[in-house]
Amino acid sequence: MALIELQDVRRSFTVRARTGRFSRTKREVRAVDGLSFTVEAGECVGYIGPNGAGKSTTIKMLTGILVPSSGRLRVAGVDPARERVTLARRIGVVFGQRTTLWWDLPLRDSFELARRIYRIPDRRYRENLDRCVELLDLGALLDTPVRQLSLGQRMRGDLAAALLHDPQVLYLDEPTIGLDVVSKGKVREFLREVNRDRGTTVLLTTHDLTDIEQLCDRVMVIDHGRVVYDGGLDGLHATGRSERTLVVDLAEARAPIDVAGARVVKVEGPRQWLAFPAPQSAAPIVAAVAERYPLVDLSVREPAIEDVIARMYAEVAIG
Amino acid sequence: MAEQLLAHRGEPLAARTAWAVRSWWLCARMWMRSMMAYRASFALNLLASLATHSLDFVVLVIMFRHTDRLGGWNLPEIAFLYATATFSLGVANMLVGSVDGLGVRIVNGSLDTMLIRPAPALSQLCAERFSLRRLGRPLQAVAVLAWSLAALDVHWTWDRVLLVPVLLVCGSVIFGAIYVGGATVQFWWGESKEIQNSFTYGGATLLHYPPTIFAKELVAGVVFGVPLAFVNWLPALHILGRPDPLGLPVAFQYASPVAAALCVAAAGLAWRAGLRAYRGTGS
Amino acid sequence: MLNAVPAGARPPDPTAAPAASPRPDAAAALGLYAAVAHGAFRRYSTYRAATLAGTFTNTVFGIILASSFLALWQARPGLGGYDQSQAVTYIWVSQALLVTVAVWGGGFQDDVQDRFRSGDIAVDLYRPVDFQGWWLATDLGRAAFQLLVRGTGPMLVGALVFRTRLPENPLTWAFFLLSVLLAVVVSFGLRFLVSITGFWLHDSEGVRSVMLVVSMFFSGMLLPIALFPGLLGDLAPVLPWAALVKVPTDVFLERASGSGLLGALGFQLAWAAALLAAGRGAQWLATRRVVVQGG
Numbered sequence: 101m102a103l104i105e106l107q108d109v110r111r112s113f114t115v116r117a118r119t120g121r122f123s124r125t126k127r128e129v130r131a132v133d134g135l136s137f138t139v140e141a142g143e144c145v146g147y148i149g150p151n152g153a154g155k156s157t158t159i160k161m162l163t164g165i166l167v168p169s170s171g172r173l174r175v176a177g178v179d180p181a182r183e184r185v186t187l188a189r190r191i192g193v194v195f196g197q198r199t200t201l202w203w204d205l206p207l208r209d210s211f212e213l214a215r216r217i218y219r220i221p222d223r224r225y226r227e228n229l230d231r232c233v234e235l236l237d238l239g240a241l242l243d244t245p246v247r248q249l250s251l252g253q254r255m256r257g258d259l260a261a262a263l264l265h266d267p268q269v270l271y272l273d274e275p276t277i278g279l280d281v282v283s284k285g286k287v288r289e290f291l292r293e294v295n296r297d298r299g300t301t302v303l304l305t306t307h308d309l310t311d312i313e314q315l316c317d318r319v320m321v322i323d324h325g326r327v328v329y330d331g332g333l334d335g336l337h338a339t340g341r342s343e344r345t346l347v348v349d350l351a352e353a354r355a356p357i358d359v360a361g362a363r364v365v366k367v368e369g370p371r372q373w374l375a376f377p378a379p380q381s382a383a384p385i386v387a388a389v390a391e392r393y394p395l396v397d398l399s400v401r402e403p404a405i406e407d408v409i410a411r412m413y414a415e416v417a418i419g
Numbered sequence: 420m421a422e423q424l425l426a427h428r429g430e431p432l433a434a435r436t437a438w439a440v441r442s443w444w445l446c447a448r449m450w451m452r453s454m455m456a457y458r459a460s461f462a463l464n465l466l467a468s469l470a471t472h473s474l475d476f477v478v479l480v481i482m483f484r485h486t487d488r489l490g491g492w493n494l495p496e497i498a499f500l501y502a503t504a505t506f507s508l509g510v511a512n513m514l515v516g517s518v519d520g521l522g523v524r525i526v527n528g529s530l531d532t533m534l535i536r537p538a539p540a541l542s543q544l545c546a547e548r549f550s551l552r553r554l555g556r557p558l559q560a561v562a563v564l565a566w567s568l569a570a571l572d573v574h575w576t577w578d579r580v581l582l583v584p585v586l587l588v589c590g591s592v593i594f595g596a597i598y599v600g601g602a603t604v605q606f607w608w609g610e611s612k613e614i615q616n617s618f619t620y621g622g623a624t625l626l627h628y629p630p631t632i633f634a635k636e637l638v639a640g641v642v643f644g645v646p647l648a649f650v651n652w653l654p655a656l657h658i659l660g661r662p663d664p665l666g667l668p669v670a671f672q673y674a675s676p677v678a679a680a681l682c683v684a685a686a687g688l689a690w691r692a693g694l695r696a697y698r699g700t701g702s
Numbered sequence: 703m704l705n706a707v708p709a710g711a712r713p714p715d716p717t718a719a720p721a722a723s724p725r726p727d728a729a730a731a732l733g734l735y736a737a738v739a740h741g742a743f744r745r746y747s748t749y750r751a752a753t754l755a756g757t758f759t760n761t762v763f764g765i766i767l768a769s770s771f772l773a774l775w776q777a778r779p780g781l782g783g784y785d786q787s788q789a790v791t792y793i794w795v796s797q798a799l800l801v802t803v804a805v806w807g808g809g810f811q812d813d814v815q816d817r818f819r820s821g822d823i824a825v826d827l828y829r830p831v832d833f834q835g836w837w838l839a840t841d842l843g844r845a846a847f848q849l850l851v852r853g854t855g856p857m858l859v860g861a862l863v864f865r866t867r868l869p870e871n872p873l874t875w876a877f878f879l880l881s882v883l884l885a886v887v888v889s890f891g892l893r894f895l896v897s898i899t900g901f902w903l904h905d906s907e908g909v910r911s912v913m914l915v916v917s918m919f920f921s922g923m924l925l926p927i928a929l930f931p932g933l934l935g936d937l938a939p940v941l942p943w944a945a946l947v948k949v950p951t952d953v954f955l956e957r958a959s960g961s962g963l964l965g966a967l968g969f970q971l972a973w974a975a976a977l978l979a980a981g982r983g984a985q986w987l988a989t990r991r992v993v994v995q996g997g
Binding site for chain 2: 160163164165166167181184185186188189191193195198200202203204205209213216217218219245
């Protein structure tokens with residue numbers, strides 16, 4: 101069953117800019133420009149794109165905060181724009197940069213408020229709280245005022261607060277931003293657990309691609325309000341935009357190597373870096389280099405996901 | 420549009436209202452406990468708030484050291500106006516006054532956090548920073564009201580007696596509606612908060628004085644425009660047995676509940692329109 | 703309520719401007735403070751909508767209070783030595799001063815409070831620019847803008863709707879401006895002392911609200927000090943708050959002339975100097991305290 105469904109969703113804003121002392125001009129900006137995708141129940145999807153690509157506009161439409169200008173949108177069986185409150189009971193939202201916890205009160209009180217606002221039945225609340233406390237290691241923090249928690253502890257608290265009412269969908273906006281490595285690890289482990297064991301559908305926006313690599317089977321890249329890639333992580337490499345690197349150590353420093361099918365991207369003394377398309381075999385290039393240059397050593401480096409995506413953004417920007 | 424307000428998503432209005440009030444209470448209670456985290460500051464603030472609000476009355480008392488009558492009204496009568504206006508404003512301010520932070524919440528994004536909870540955003544907004552220190556104003560008003568009622572030279576008929584609590588309730592409701600309606604403007608014009616102040620704080624200051632000292636156009640404006648006159652002026656004319664400077668029908672002096680109901684309906688519709696605009700054209 | 707800082711107001715970033723080398727040259731220092739004041743003026747001038755809304759509020763309060771004064775002076779002509787048009791003018795001038803002189807508090811106080819909240823305040827004490835001087839310059843820039851806009855707007859409406867009294871002697875305008883300048887400095891001195899308690903108190907909000915009460919009352923903002931009875935009437939004119947509204951309105955209404963005028967301005971000057979000195983002392987203590995606590 102598709103839990104999230106978008107059909108040609110558009111959303112534009114009117115921006116008023118002051119052009120002179122008294123004159124203003126109106127300009128229409130299309131933040132989301134014909135988005136169509138579906139997310140099945142139980143999926144964990146990474147939703148990435150450069151700043152201003154339309155990510156947060158999408159999330160705001162999916163949570164019912166914003167109404168689309170046109171197109172069809174369904175989340176957990178309801179139209180978010182029309183039934184925001186009904187939807188609110190079926191989704192959980194965590195903003196990495198904004199806590200929903202009560203600053204001056206013990207963590208426990210924020211959970212208690214969620215219980216009442218979401219009208220969670222007592223037994224379910226107790227079970228969910230116990231599970232979150234155990235998995236997120238919150239036991240010792242329950243009676244600590246939120247303002248005394250570290251960023252990582254607070255994020256764990258926010259995650260628990262967003263899951264107490266058993267949402268079908270969990271939206272995460274930069275859940276690991278600013279966290280140290282250990283905290284990041286804990287958050288990811290928990291999210292994996294929530295997604296795999298509870299079957300909660302997760303939609304995650306992030307700038308930290310390790311989040312995606314460790315959590316998501318599917319990644320959507322959005323830019324200028326459109327989906328520019330939708331598929332598995334491996335597929336990203338196969339898009340042709342990804343490059344592998346051949347690192348060669350020559351016997352002596354030389355001018356940049358000139359061989360067909362590869363280009364030198366860096367030279368450092370006798371060591372040179374050659375980039376070539378990822379799907380292509382390295383063998384012919386190695387052979388060509390070995391034939392003409394005094395080779396000491398060589399190695400092939402796989403493309404980093406960051407680079408792939410950075411290249412993708414750059415291409416969209418140019419194209 | 421009124422129909423839409425009454426029949427929203429099939430849920431009966433009564434149930435929706437009950438849930439809105441309950442949501443307000445849930446959030447307000449949290450804020451109250453939050454504020455208690457700074458106890459010393461709390462006490463000092465409550466005292467300061469009591470003192471600040473008493474000063475307005477002290478000024479009236481000093482005025483009356485120089486004169487027996489202001490616009491033809493004596494001190495107990497003016498104290499009655501002062502107390503009823505201050506009480507109404509104070510109660511409204513305590514219960515829904517925080518709604519004026521709307522513009523800031525739009526800018527810093529916390530309105531969005533409220534919109535993703537299954538409770539009315541208006542309830543959450545009104546409960547924001549709820550604190551008992553805001554009791555200062557109504558408490559002080561109650562003290563002045565008690566003195567005024569004892570000092571007034573009024574023949575208390577049953578309808579006059581009944582009109583006092585009706586006045587206090589309707590006055591609070593009218594000010595509450597002005598808070599909400601005024602804050603709604605911030606959906607379109609984020610920095611309009613001060614304009615709202617002229618209707619709430621300015622309105623209460625206006626109502627401290629008898630209508631006889633103001634230009635007739637101004638008095639007519641607060642009867643037929645922003646219906647501040649229904650907070651205390653019109654019912655007070657009846658309670659104190661004073662002639663109406665505008666010569667309106669006597670029915671106006673009993674009409675505060677009607678005015679209050681209209682204000683609530685107008686504020687409710689404005690809020691819905693504002694929220695719709697925000698979700699449709701917001702950032 | 704009347705001093706609400708426009709939403710989204712940012713404290714000026716002190717790291718930005720003082721890139722100018724801290725030459726011990728007096729002229730250079732003066733130039734720097736002038737630039738700071740100018741920056742504050744420009745910053746406030748960008749809050750157009752908020753300024754408009756605030757001017758509207760000042761006007762509404764002006765109309766209400768002027769009406770009440772008119773009623774009082776109808777009952778008691780010549781009360782406190784003011785005739786009817788002087789009493790009404792008193793209201794409009796005091797409304798013009800309310801935000802300019804920050805009788806209500808605010809102005810640089812909100813910025814300082816933000817810096818306390820963010821913890822940047824400790825760093826501020828060690829900048830090459832003097833802490834007190836910096837904030838005084840910003841406050842003067844702010845006051846200049848608000849006198850220009852929030853001062854003249856309501857005054858114009860007041861003059862149109864009520865019978866007001868403008869100075870007869872053109873020189874009075876100059877003395878009035880000087881008196882407003884001194885009023886702003888006295889007000890700054892008071893507010894600086896309140897803000898600096900933040901180094902000792904967890905939350906200076908409470909002190910600030912007490913100060914607001916005292917200031918509104920003893921400045922003569924709510925009622926001319928001349929009407930205060932008994933001991934209150936003897937005490938109020940010598941307290942620093944009298945420098946905020948009473949003296950400038952006296953100058954504007956030409957209630958003081960010759961030596962009386964000089965005395966009134968001298969009174970403001972004395973309080974300004976005393977409060978700035980006290981602020982300097984408090985700043986020294988605060989710096990020492992920050993050193994002891996290690997920032």
